[in-house]
Amino acid sequence: MPKRSRMLTTTEAARYLSVHPNTVRRWEKQGLLPAYRLGTRGDRRFLREDMDRFLNGSTPGNGHDHAG
Numbered sequence: 001m002p003k004r005s006r007m008l009t010t011t012e013a014a015r016y017l018s019v020h021p022n023t024v025r026r027w028e029k030q031g032l033l034p035a036y037r038l039g040t041r042g043d044r045r046f047l048r049e050d051m052d053r054f055l056n057g058s059t060p061g062n063g064h065d066h067a068g
Helices: 010-017 021-029 048-055
Strands: 036-038 043-045
Touching: 010 021, 010 048, 021 043
Parallel strands: none
Antiparallel strands: 036 043
16 A cells, blocks of 8 residues: 655645745646645645656646746
């Protein structure tokens, strides 16, 4: 069984990706970076595996410039 990874907040994801948190939010809204919404506020959480796939270019937005 694969090990479950801890979900990262928007700020933690931004640090991991070396970008501003607003960039992470924008990528999520554009569908480039998968996010999971939690709680009644809909807080975003990100999986490290999804961010690694994003960095490697194997996301649904594969043809787009990630710096966008």
